[in-house]
Amino acid sequence: MITNKSQKNSNYHKEEIKTLPLLLQYHAKTKPKEVAIRQKRFGIWNEVTWKEYEKEASRFGSALLAQGLKKFDNVGILSENRKEWLIAESGMHLVGIIPVGVYPTSPANEILHILLSTDIKVIVCEDQEQVDKILEIEHRLPLLKKIIYIDHKGLSSYNNIKLLSWDKLLEDGIKKIETNPKVIYDCMKNHSAEDIALIVPTSGSTGPPKPAMISFKNIFFIGHASEKVIKRGRRDNVLSYLPLCHVAEQLFSVFNAMHSGYTANFGESIRTIQQDLRDIAPTIFLGVPRIWEKMQSDILIQSKKKNLQSLVLKKALKVSRKFNDPWKKYNIIFHIEKFLWEMIAFRHVRNGIGLTKCRIAISGAAPISQETLKFFRGLGMPLMEGFGMTETSGACTIQSLDKASKGSIGFPFEGVSLKIAEDGELLIKGGCVFAGYYKDPISTQDSIKDGWLFTGDIAKVFSDGSASIIDRKKDIVITSAGKNLSPSIIENTIKVSPYIKECILIADGRRFPSALIQIDFDAVANWAESESIPYTNFKNLVQRQEVFNLISKEIEIYNNNLSNVEKIKKFIILKKELDHDDGEVTATMKVRRSQIEKVFSSEINLMYS
CATH class of the missing domain: 3.40.50.12780 (ANL, N-terminal domain)
Structure with a gap:
């Protein structure tokens, strides 16, 4: 423990x-x-x-x-x-x-x-x-x-x-x-501090959303503990753009804003986020992995254009790999080189995404690939991964700017205890643990036992006190050869591609891993136009053989970062975008695997026929 x-x-x-x-x-x-x-x-x-x-x-x-x-x-x-x-x-x-x-x-x-x-x-x-x-x-x-x-x-x-x-x-x-x-x-x-402050529905990725009750005491605990890690102040400001019914946005726009007295900013809409970021230049920024992946994709696409600015950017991205470890001690030569590239390119990239003044950036709500973290760190963005869930009142661990952690989600907040159950499930104890599910004592008792919250996540706790999330307990798949695979690790590796928006692993009980791929329409459309490839709409674009070849090459590139048993052997490009209204993703865009496997069962069977 x-x-x-x-x-x-x-x-x-x-x-x-x-x-x-x-x-x-x-x-x-x-x-x-x-x-x-x-x-x-x-x-x-x-x-x-x-x-x-x-x-x-x-x-x-x-x-x-x-x-x-x-x-x-x-x-x-x-x-x-x-x-x-x-x-x-x-x-x-x-x-x-x-x-x-x-x-x-x-x-x-x-x-x-x-x-x-x-x-x-x-x-x-x-x-x-x-x-x-x-x-x-x-x-x-x-x-x-x-x-x-x-x-x-x-x-x-x-x-x-x-x-x-x-x-x-x-x-x-x-x-x-x-x-x-x-x-x-x-x-x-x-x-009273014991009163319920708000009810937050869970994401509902494996079933109907459950109403989780968070008390004022929970919120005070989180606000006090996170302040010691993030070191917030009244001069900080945030852009509120993730849904406020999500506990992660509540943490930054309400809990922390109230505790530190800083300003919460509301832009025109989620569609104007890039311009709003440039207007506000927030000092603290929370992004879910999809936001960081989209920003990374846009930067990579820009570097592929054929002009002088893009050539400089491409070179800068290559050089930035030297600087992607924020805890490494560099010699004077490295500092000089980093400063030069900061003047030439890095600061301009951060300015382009509206994060010039950001002193701490956080990724949360879902696992993010190490490749994406390193990408932004190399550009001078202090991007740290944290972990939390609705039932932990928003957050309970985060990587520290002050010291490196062996685990990808960093160290627990002050007052939070972590331990691993016999089956590998992460258990959490502390003032962050929620008050229970509204009028649902059975689900509450199943989730909290002897003060320990059963998270449903398979994890590993390291000797330095940090932890890593391997995957959701229900999502771990076993191939017909008996190999245990973590879908999130494989999917996040493939989604680093600027052309791939979503990757859904298919492997449970199968001979080999395959995937359903949803393209990033904007990125692939721009690529198609640059290659003079005609198309009329989303469906027409994904049916082009050139697009299949593009995605095939991308998967081949990122497969090199996976072990042999994890490599994607076959894939199918989806002819439609995954839709919340169709029940394929949650309101937070988390994949509903069981529903997707039902909807696309014929496509899946085709890959194994």
């Missing part, structure tokens, strides 16, 4: 715990005019101060009370990231109501499951699109009292009695506060 040596110092007395609503009130009082939130609309960044943030949140929370809600009631939020998401969440915290995030990309049937399993009484919808989803399933939601909408465009003709605009709701909140100026104070008197 590995326990962080500072664990004995991480047991806090109740009165020392600063919960999220207490922190909001503290920031509003001590730095009322400093910027808490910045949001971009129509190309203009608008600022919200800590005082305004607290004022709007108080109005929202009071308005929910005016609607008849009470402490421990659950309210859903169905929206893209925006300032109203944070105002709604914080407003609920002030009055003891529990927010439940719902992915805005989810179809109505998935939304129904989450709302029913969490007893939602009110839901906040971003716009007409989300309202329509709720109205489609409204008759199956007996507890639903109100549907609050933020953007009124297209809703003027709707006459459902449950519909209520955001602006009208806040007016009700103002009236409630005028009638009872102490309404927030009275609610906060009964506030």
Whole structure:
């Protein structure tokens, strides 16, 4: 068992715990005019101060009370990231109501499951699109009292009695506060660190999402422990772009922002992330592996163009391999060479992706290939891998900038213990372990035993206290020859190719490993145009023999990084992109393997016939 040596110092007395609503009130009082939130609309960044943030949140929370809600009631939020998401969440915290995030990309049937399993009484919808989803399933939601909408465009003709605009709701909140100026104070008197702060649905990659309850005490533990590793400050800022219903985005845009008092920025949309990054130049940046893979792909594609700038970039990428170990001690000659390439190319690459001022970059939510990590580190990006899950309140381990780790996910936070069960499963103990699944004691008991969280991940803990994740326990496959293979290791190795967006390993009970490949449409389309290869759409492009040859060469290149038993022997290029609506991926774009194997069973059988 590995326990962080500072664990004995991480047991806090109740009165020392600063919960999220207490922190909001503290920031509003001590730095009322400093910027808490910045949001971009129509190309203009608008600022919200800590005082305004607290004022709007108080109005929202009071308005929910005016609607008849009470402490421990659950309210859903169905929206893209925006300032109203944070105002709604914080407003609920002030009055003891529990927010439940719902992915805005989810179809109505998935939304129904989450709302029913969490007893939602009110839901906040971003716009007409989300309202329509709720109205489609409204008759199956007996507890639903109100549907609050933020953007009124297209809703003027709707006459459902449950519909209520955001602006009208806040007016009700103002009236409630005028009638009872102490309404927030009275609610906060009964506030406890043991209260549930939010309910976060799990990803649902192996079954229906389960509603995980995270307490204010969990959040304080994570905020306090992560601050010692990341060394955050009030001058830091982040760009909020991953869904706020995902615990990883909550960690950086809410938990850490509140604990350190830094600014959370909301761009126009997920489609404008590159420009938004250049506008904001965040000092801390969290990216899921797909984000880092896409950035890497774009840089590699740029280096393949036939112009002077691309030739310099290609040379710089080759040289950068010398500098991809941030813990290595270099001599003066290396430092001089690195400085020169920093001036010539590296800083320009980082500026191009909007991360010029980023002092720590983090990859999380899924395993990332070592090749991708080294790629960015070589360019001067301090990219570290961390590990966490919904049930650990967002994070529990991370690589350190101060010292190298043998394990790929780094060291546990202060106060977190790791151990490996007899079957290789990673077990975690500490203040990060969640409070349980909402109204599901059986699943909770299956997940937490004697204080240990059973993660479902196969892992290895090293002598230096660090750890590596091998794969999900349910995902490990055994070939007909009895060889155990880790799909994520093989898939991440192949996905380093700029032309491959998704790789799904097929090997369980099979003679050899094969793969279903989804191309990166933008990258392959650009390549096809440069080679004067005509195409009309996605399906037409993947059916070109030239594209098959391209992907075949890419797999051959990256197969060299795998052992013989791991090498992809055959593959098929999918004729469509994997779709959340078709149940092939989750809202977080995690592959649903069992569903994919059913949908593409004929293609799979063809590879083994």
